[in-house]
Amino acid sequence: MTESSTPSRLRLALLAVLAVLALLAAAATVTVLIRAARGGPAPVARTSPPLLPAGGTPTPFTFTDAQGRLIVCPTGSEPTVMITAATFDPPLTGGSVMVAGRRYHIRLSGTVDNETGAAIDVGRLTASVRGVFWPARIAVTSKIPAQASVPVTVDGSYTSHSKGAVRVATHLDWHWHAPELTDCDENGLVADD
Amino acid sequence: MRNGLFRVAVASSTLIIVASGLIAATTVSSAAVTPTYVNAAADAYVSADAADTNYGTATSLTVRAASADKPEAVAYVKFSVTGLSAAPSAVQLQLYSYAQSTTGVQVYTAGSDWTESAVTWNTRPVPGGTMVANLAGLTLNAYATADVSSVITGNGSYTFAITTTSTLSKQLASREVAADPPRLLITPADATASATPSATTAPPSTSPSASASPSASPSPTTSGTTTTYTFKATADSYGRSDDPSSTHGSEYVVGTEAGSPTTPTLNAYVRFNVTGVTGTITSATLQLYSYATSALGVLVSRTTPDWTEAALTYANAPAVGAQVGAGPNIAVNTWASIDLGSAVAGNGGYDFALTTTRTANNKFASRESSATPPTLVVTAVSGGTTTSIAPTPTTPTPTTPSVPSSAPSSAPSSAPPGSAITAVGGDGQRVMAGRIFAAPLAAKVTDGGNPVAGVPVTFTAPASGASATFPGGASTVTVGTDASGVATTPPVTAGTITGTYAVTASAGTPSATFSLTNSDPMIVAAGDIACTAGKAPTATTCQQQATSDLALSLHPDAVLPLGDDQYELGSLSDYQTMYDPSWGRLNSISYPVPGNHEYGYIGTDVQPTGGTGYFTYFGDRSHPLDPGCTTLCKSWYSYDIGSWHLIALDSQCAVVGGCNPGNPQYQWLLSDLNAHASSTCTLAYWHIPIYSSSQDHQPDMQAIYSLLYTKGADVVLTGHAHFYERFDPQDGAGNADPAKGVAQFIVGSGGRNFFSIRPTPAANSAARIANTFGVLQMTLSNASYGWRFVPSNTGGSTDSGTGSCH
Numbered sequence: 001m002t003e004s005s006t007p008s009r010l011r012l013a014l015l016a017v018l019a020v021l022a023l024l025a026a027a028a029t030v031t032v033l034i035r036a037a038r039g040g041p042a043p044v045a046r047t048s049p050p051l052l053p054a055g056g057t058p059t060p061f062t063f064t065d066a067q068g069r070l071i072v073c074p075t076g077s078e079p080t081v082m083i084t085a086a087t088f089d090p091p092l093t094g095g096s097v098m099v100a101g102r103r104y105h106i107r108l109s110g111t112v113d114n115e116t117g118a119a120i121d122v123g124r125l126t127a128s129v130r131g132v133f134w135p136a137r138i139a140v141t142s143k144i145p146a147q148a149s150v151p152v153t154v155d156g157s158y159t160s161h162s163k164g165a166v167r168v169a170t171h172l173d174w175h176w177h178a179p180e181l182t183d184c185d186e187n188g189l190v191a192d193d
Numbered sequence: 194m195r196n197g198l199f200r201v202a203v204a205s206s207t208l209i210i211v212a213s214g215l216i217a218a219t220t221v222s223s224a225a226v227t228p229t230y231v232n233a234a235a236d237a238y239v240s241a242d243a244a245d246t247n248y249g250t251a252t253s254l255t256v257r258a259a260s261a262d263k264p265e266a267v268a269y270v271k272f273s274v275t276g277l278s279a280a281p282s283a284v285q286l287q288l289y290s291y292a293q294s295t296t297g298v299q300v301y302t303a304g305s306d307w308t309e310s311a312v313t314w315n316t317r318p319v320p321g322g323t324m325v326a327n328l329a330g331l332t333l334n335a336y337a338t339a340d341v342s343s344v345i346t347g348n349g350s351y352t353f354a355i356t357t358t359s360t361l362s363k364q365l366a367s368r369e370v371a372a373d374p375p376r377l378l379i380t381p382a383d384a385t386a387s388a389t390p391s392a393t394t395a396p397p398s399t400s401p402s403a404s405a406s407p408s409a410s411p412s413p414t415t416s417g418t419t420t421t422y423t424f425k426a427t428a429d430s431y432g433r434s435d436d437p438s439s440t441h442g443s444e445y446v447v448g449t450e451a452g453s454p455t456t457p458t459l460n461a462y463v464r465f466n467v468t469g470v471t472g473t474i475t476s477a478t479l480q481l482y483s484y485a486t487s488a489l490g491v492l493v494s495r496t497t498p499d500w501t502e503a504a505l506t507y508a509n510a511p512a513v514g515a516q517v518g519a520g521p522n523i524a525v526n527t528w529a530s531i532d533l534g535s536a537v538a539g540n541g542g543y544d545f546a547l548t549t550t551r552t553a554n555n556k557f558a559s560r561e562s563s564a565t566p567p568t569l570v571v572t573a574v575s576g577g578t579t580t581s582i583a584p585t586p587t588t589p590t591p592t593t594p595s596v597p598s599s600a601p602s603s604a605p606s607s608a609p610p611g612s613a614i615t616a617v618g619g620d621g622q623r624v625m626a627g628r629i630f631a632a633p634l635a636a637k638v639t640d641g642g643n644p645v646a647g648v649p650v651t652f653t654a655p656a657s658g659a660s661a662t663f664p665g666g667a668s669t670v671t672v673g674t675d676a677s678g679v680a681t682t683p684p685v686t687a688g689t690i691t692g693t694y695a696v697t698a699s700a701g702t703p704s705a706t707f708s709l710t711n712s713d714p715m716i717v718a719a720g721d722i723a724c725t726a727g728k729a730p731t732a733t734t735c736q737q738q739a740t741s742d743l744a745l746s747l748h749p750d751a752v753l754p755l756g757d758d759q760y761e762l763g764s765l766s767d768y769q770t771m772y773d774p775s776w777g778r779l780n781s782i783s784y785p786v787p788g789n790h791e792y793g794y795i796g797t798d799v800q801p802t803g804g805t806g807y808f809t810y811f812g813d814r815s816h817p818l819d820p821g822c823t824t825l826c827k828s829w830y831s832y833d834i835g836s837w838h839l840i841a842l843d844s845q846c847a848v849v850g851g852c853n854p855g856n857p858q859y860q861w862l863l864s865d866l867n868a869h870a871s872s873t874c875t876l877a878y879w880h881i882p883i884y885s886s887s888q889d890h891q892p893d894m895q896a897i898y899s900l901l902y903t904k905g906a907d908v909v910l911t912g913h914a915h916f917y918e919r920f921d922p923q924d925g926a927g928n929a930d931p932a933k934g935v936a937q938f939i940v941g942s943g944g945r946n947f948f949s950i951r952p953t954p955a956a957n958s959a960a961r962i963a964n965t966f967g968v969l970q971m972t973l974s975n976a977s978y979g980w981r982f983v984p985s986n987t988g989g990s991t992d993s994g995t996g997s998c999h
Contacts (some may be wrong), residue, residue, distance in 0.1 A: 049742035053732050053948065055964030065408040076949045077888070083892055084789075085847030086799045095795070095848070108799060112287025113888035115949055129259075147951045149888050164260065164360065169798040173723040190949050 028179060051088035061188030065180065073184035074176070079144070080169040081125070081152060088166075098160035106136070106168060108154040114144040116189060119177035126171045129158050134168070152171040213454065228283075231272055233368040233375040234350075236267040237310035239317045249729035253291060253364040253770055256298050260360035267320070267353040269312060270375045271305055274376035277348050279956050283380040284345040285338045289366035289373035290331040291766040296359040297329040300339055300579045303354040315697075320354035326565065332503055334443075334561060334769070336373070345377065364726070364766045398891065419735030424465045426567040427561040429498075431461035431547075432507030436991040437565040439821075442502035443779070445812050446484060446556040447567075449491055449549040458970040459554065460510060461547040462500055465569040467540050472575025477537035477766040479545065482558035482565035483523045484781055485854050486629060486684075488664070493531055494517035496546040513546040522664055523555070524629040524684040526564075537571055562773075608700040616705040617679060617700065623710040623899060624687045625835065630661070635681045635926035636698035636705045638672070642676025652682050652701045659692030659711050661685050674700075687711040712972070714835040717744045717779075719943035719968040720755025720788060720880060720912020726770040736966050737944035739985045741775040744968050747983065751834055752779040756788025756844070759810075760945060762802055763791035768810040775944075783817050787828055788880035788912065792848050804828070804848070818861075829858050831865050836873035837973040840865060844879040844911075846893040853896045862897060865903040873976050875906040881910035882939050884927060886954040886961055889914035889941070899925025902935050907997040908978065910969070914943040915948035917962040917969070917982050920955075920990055929957050933999055938980070940969040965989035 061073040065120050091103040096167060108130070114120050121141050127134045136156030154170060176182055231465045237249040238256065242264035246257075254268035270288075285299060301320035312318075326339030344349055357363050368374040430442035431449070437456035441447070452458030456785055464481075479493055495514035520531035537543055548557050575681045603675040608614065618635030633851065634652055642977055651671045654661045663670040664683050672680040680698070691709040722734035743751060757763075758771045767779075776783070783808075789795070791827025793802040803824035816826035828843040840862065847851035869875070883898055890913070904922045941948070942965060950963045960982075967984040981993040 016457070016655050049739065049746055051989075052736060052966060052985050054988040055733065055966070055986045076951075082888070083794060083797065083798045084893070085398065085797050085802065086794070087847065088801070093799055094805075096801045101427075111888070115888045115951070117952070147953070161261075165800065167798055167800040190947065 023166070026044060026078040046058050059188075060185060065183065069180070071184065073181060073188045074117040074146075075188050076147070076190070077113070078115055078186055078189040079114045079116065079120050079172065079174050081112050081113065081172050082110045082149075083108050083154075083168075083170065085166065092166070096165055098162075098164060098166045100160055100163040103157055103159045105157050106155070108168060108170070112140055112144060112152050112172065113149045115147060118181060119143060119145050120174045121177050123173040123175055124171075125152070127154050127156075128169050128171065130149055130167060131169075134158060158186065200338070207408075223233075224625075228378050228380040231274060231377040231379060232954070233270045234273040235270060235271040235306075235307075235777055236367050236375055237309050237312050238266055238313040240264050240266045241314050242245045244314040244516060247311060247313050247779065248727065249312065250369060250729070252367055252369045253366050253726050254355065254356045255362050255767070256355050256365055257361045258356075258358050258364045261919060263360060263362070264818045266362070267302060267317060267372040268305060269318065269352055270355065271307075271309075271350060271352045272377050273344075273350050274377070274379070274386050275348050277381070279382040280346045281342070282382045283340070283378075284342045285378040286326065288328065288339050288374050289334075289336050289370070289375070290572050291334065291364040291769055292362070294331040294357075294359065295361055296357060297327065297331045297337070298355050298357045299324050300326040300328065300341070301354045301356065302344055303352045304499060305350040305352040307352070318352065318354065320356065325353065327548045329489050335502075340663075345379065364767075364770070373854075395989060408882070410859060422467075422470050422571045423571065424467055424569040424571065426463045426569075427466050428464040428500075428502040429559045429567055430460060430502050430505040431459055432505060434458040434507050434508045437507040440504060440506055440863065442505060443561060443809075444811075445559055445561045447547065447559045448545050449555045449557075451548075451550050451552045452562070452922055455550045456580060458507070460507070460513065461557070462496060462505060462510065463497065463545050463567045464502075465543045465545075466570070467543060467571060467916050468535060469573055470540050470572040470573050472564060474535075474537055474539065474571055474573045476505045476572040477533040478570045479518060479533055479566040480521075480570060481523075481531070481547075481762050482562070482781070483528045483529050483568075484556040484558065485554065486524050487549070487553070487555050488522055489525040489549060490519065490521040490529065491531070491555055491557075492516055492548045492550070493520070493533060493536075494546045494548065495536065496544045498542055498544045500544070511544075511546075513548060517545070522683055523920060527629070527631060527684070529557075531924075533569075537569070558781070562777070565781075593629075594702050600855065604927070608638050608645060608703065609640045612638055612645055612648075612700070612703065614638050614650065614700050614703045614705045616696060616707050619685070619709075620707045621709075621747060623715075624625070625714045626687050626689050626691050628687055628710040628750065630685045630687060630709065631748070632700065633682045634685060634696060634707050635679050635701075636925055637677070637679045638700050639678055644674070644676070645677060646674055646676045648674045648680070648700050650674060650676075650680035650698050652680075652698050654685075654696045655694050658689045660688045660692045661694075661696065662688065662713070673920050685709070690760070713974045714750045714755060714837065714972070715747070716751045716834065716973065717747055717749040717968050718753035718755055718878065718910050718938075718971070719744070719793050719940045721757040721876040721915050721941040721945045722754065722776055722943035723759045723761050723767070723771040724945060726767050733942065733964075735945040736985065737771065737775040740942070740944040740966050740968060741778060743983060744776070744779060745993070747968070747970055749779075749970070750782065751839075752776075752783040753839075753841075753878055754783055754785040755878060755943070756786050757790040757912060757941075758785060758788065758943075759806070760790055761767055761795050762793050762800055763787070763806045764802075765806040765809050768806055772810070780811070780814075783811075784832065784839065784841055785811050786842055786879050787845065789814070789845055792845050794845065827857075827861075829861060831869070833872075835973055836872070836975050837874045837876060838869045840875065840877040840906075842877055842879040842897065843895070844881040844891070844894050845912075849907070859897060859900070862900060866900070866906075870904070874973065874978065875901070875904070876908040876910065876971075876973070876978075877901055878913055880908035880911060881913045882937060884920055884923070884937055884955055884957070885914045885939055886918055886951050886958050887916075887948060898935065901925075902930075902933065905933070906935050907996070907998045909937045911934050911937065912943070914939050914948055915941040915946055917942050917960070917965065917992065918950070918958060918968065919960040919980075921957045922996075923957050927956060936996060938969060940982075942967045942982075942985075961989045962992060 140152040255266045257263035257266040303318040316802045328337045366373040431447045447461035450459035460544040494516045497511040517536035518531045518533045520529045523529040617637045619632045638648045652800040653669045674680045697706045698705045723737040759768045791807040793800040813820045819827040832841040918939040920937040970981045972979040979995045
């Protein structure tokens with residue numbers, strides 16, 4: 001008798017505990033649902049969102065050249081053209097649209113930025129309008145020191161053959177001034193887009 | 194006997210619930226034809242300029258004709274139709290458009306031998322030669338519908354190719370947008386049809402988010418299952434008498450205002466499509482997110498459905514019918530809940546007119562504000578017998594201690610002995626002195642763990658010092674507990690004295706305490722925020738969601754987006770897809786400025802936009818001096834927060850007519866500073882800094898900086914350089930001036946990506962934090978300020994301090 005009644009009591013106690021837990025869970029659920037059903041403003045939480053992983057710092061790209069030297073490539077932002085002002089004469093319709101058949105005088109000004117740790121040479125700087133090469137006059141110096149910007153102007157005329165938006169783009173071809181950095185290319189640089 | 198009846202009731206309810214479940218699962222009907230939605234099983238777009246790129250996970254489908262500037266893009270949508278035993282009587286293809294377009298898109302059939310994760314331009318199926326449908330006249334943020342009955346004739350896999358003849362991009366929601374996916378609406382052939390499609394069935398965006406739950410109190414006495422259904426507005430707009438032919442359907446607000454000799458009449462209209470509700474509707478509540486505080490609030494009336502969102506004007510608006518609800522005592526930046534009584538009786542369309550007796554503009558978020566659209570909450574009981582419906586509580590009269598009518602007549606007059614009261618809502622809040630706390634205070638009375646209804650709970654704020662008031666300026670209010678034992682106060686207004694204090698809630702012997710804080714104004718600022726639609730976040734890019742979560746968690750009183758808020762060109766569709774779900778959640782307290790990207794100045798390229806996306810998305814909030822403008826607007830303005838004067842400026846000087854003496858923005862600033870010469874503290878902000886420890890600065894705003902310095906301004910906030918940097922106070926020429934200089938901050942850490950900082954800092958640079966996303970938090974006190982850079986990244990550095998106003 002004793003042997004058989006003890007497990008029964010244990011089973012009953014276990015069932016009772018489970019029932020209490022189920023009731024507590026149900027009560028919590030009901031509380032949440034009541035709050036949701038109210039639709040009013042939720043109580044203000046003071047918790048902060050989870051943090052992103054650490055940002056970190058980019059590491060320089062290195063390689064061993066043909067002479068066995070360890071070359072540490074420059075870091076920083078990829079050299080780029082930054083157009084800061086554009087004038088269209090006559091002005092674009094609504095600030096964005098060219099009219100078909102109209103000839104526009106376009107003048108861009110800005111800088112060529114070398115935000116790297118080494119000097120660069122400007123190989124070629126060209127421009128395009130609506131994806132087609134644009135024979136504009138471009139003025140820029142050929143060598144840019146490390147962490148420096150130089151002014152650039154792009155000036156020319158363009159006849160719009162269709163009505164619509166316009167995209168004037170510049171294309172910078174550059175290379176490292178120091179010959180030993182040639183094979184670094186853009187490795188290790190950050191694109192500041 | 195009671196036990197026997199109870200068993201019968203339970204058994205009946207169970208049978209009904211089981212039967213309902215079966216109906217929901219198979220949609221077998223012998224009495225009615227029920228149209229069923231089938232969501233897309235796969236979708237993607239392909240672009241000719243990236244012939245090997247797959248866009249299967251994009252959240253929008255781009256469609257575009259080729260031009261000199263842009264490549265062709267085609268979208269593909271695949272559906273899997275199952276469960277049909279006969280050809281359906283009607284099938285609609287529904288595509289949710291992010292574009293407003295006259296040309297629209299065209300629908301063709303195509304082969305289904307493609308997959309969402311692999312299809313590219315090079316592997317795309319060739320569209321069929323015959324157009325299935327021409328979806329011309331797309332409406333912004335709405336579904337476009339095409340009849341594809343000729344194509345969907347039975348079970349199978351179907352692919353539609355979506356193209357356009359327009360060279361301007363059209364964007365459609367992809368199936369990754371759970372609320373508005375491409376979908377079919379299939380109407381079975383007849384009433385004797387067998388099971389309608391089920392395998393891929395999903396509710397439409399406007400369908401209820403049903404969840405079995407206890408109803409909001411007071412609840413009907415019922416033995417059935419109560420279900421709450423939530424419906425977002427399917428259309429909304431407003432008309433104004435001083436501009437009776439204008440439309441406002443695409444605005445982010447709807448306005449109401451009572452006409453007077455000095456004010457126009459503004460009436461708003463909102464539409465809901467109630468579907469899928471089963472059982473007896475026991476309550477309907479209209480929820481409106483308010484941008485105003487008003488004791489008179491808003492009135493809700495019936496109206497007729499003869500209006501459209503796109504065309505409604507004051508002149509053609511339908512008549513305002515019988516009033517069905519009233520929402521007094523609404524508070525800024527909170528939800529107003531308006532009981533509509535029995536106005537919603539079943540499934541169907543419901544049109545309501547919103548009016549007010551207040552002779553000032555009550556603005557509410559419209560459905561274009563995707564985070565806070567007008568919402569209809571319907572509660573229904575099914576599977577049992579409803580024996581009575583208690584009246585829905587009205588907002589308690591705050592100045593007269595009272596128990597709301599919702600309390601049962603047999604309710605106890607005080608908490609039973611041994612009962613407990615606990616704070617369950619509103620504790621720990623902070624708000625700017627004089628403003629309304631975001632949440633009311635809520636206390637719950639329980640007895641042995643069970644909620645006690647009808648107990649009067651008195652909330653008491655301190656009589657002096659830092660404190661708060663209830664409507665009418667009362668320091669106490671008594672509210673009865675509802676069926677769940679919770680007593681909720683009306684809106685709580687912070688007093689003008691700053692500090693932390695306790696409000697008590699008492700129901701006899703026990704009491705609960707709420708800690709509240711009235712603070713100086715606190716603002717959050719960041720720029721350079723959201724990536725183009727379709728770009729997924731990485732560790733170092735596109736973290737606009739994380740930074741906006743951080744900003745939200747700080748509970749600011751105002752948010753200053755510092756420009757380049759939306760890349761690459763600040764298009765309206767990108768704003769709606771990317772910025773809106775993240776930082777757009779803070780729009781009601783945001784005071785933006787445009788950046789170079791908003792105008793199409795994107796570094797090496799220029800694609801002039803006139804700022805149309807920016808000005809349209811933010812509306813008049815971004816150009817209050819040029820209301821209604823959408824292109825090349827006057828983007829500068831000013832406002833006061835607490836004792837501070839804040840000035841929003843535009844650093845895209847070539848676009849705004851220059852930034853030097855004699856130019857429009859400069860002259861306006863001069864007048865504004867003169868008009869606010871008595872302000873102790875002044876903060877100005879724009880996008881491109883004049884100083885930075887990188888290439889990312891320009892001298893264009895130098896004359897304006899000098900003017901601010903001359904007039905005694907204190908702080909300038911900027912973005913553009915994608916890092917955080919702070920400069921010691923300087924004059925307009927860059928000379929340090931600790932006594933009178935202006936402190937410039939760069940907060941370009943809003944989420945887009947990181948830029949590099951030069952190893953050698955610029956002159957007077959006092960702090961720099963690279964490779965860390967985050968926001969600047971500023972406290973604007975009476976004659977001083979505090980700042981703190983709050984990082985979003987683990988281990989991210991911070992920078993904090995205080996300064997005095999000149």
